[in-house]
Amino acid sequence: MLTVTQHKSSMAHMIYDLNKCAERLAVKGWTQQMLAARAKVSGAVVSNFLNGKPVRNHTAKRIITALGLDMQRIVRRVVA
DSSP states (O other): OEEEEEOTTSSOEEEEEHHHHHHHHHHHTOOHHHHHHHHTSOHHHHHHHHTTOOOBHHHHHHHHHHTTOOHHHHEEEEEO
16 A cells, blocks of 8 residues: 655645555554654644655654654655
8 A cells, every 4th residue: 555645835746655654663562652652743644644645745754764764764755
């Protein structure tokens, strides 16, 4: 599954590989609430992200970083 995010001050959209995020979440044995606490975002935002709903780029980066994943391996493409 892929999701699209948009940078607030530009028209750039990033498309993320959510399967890798979900796999890492499962490997760590974390709930979405645990991930949210580590990423310092709400549980609803984590749920939206993992379910392919749009979130801001900086928010996606916080979630991906909290999972210990490399942004370059998660971003599928950038659409301007």
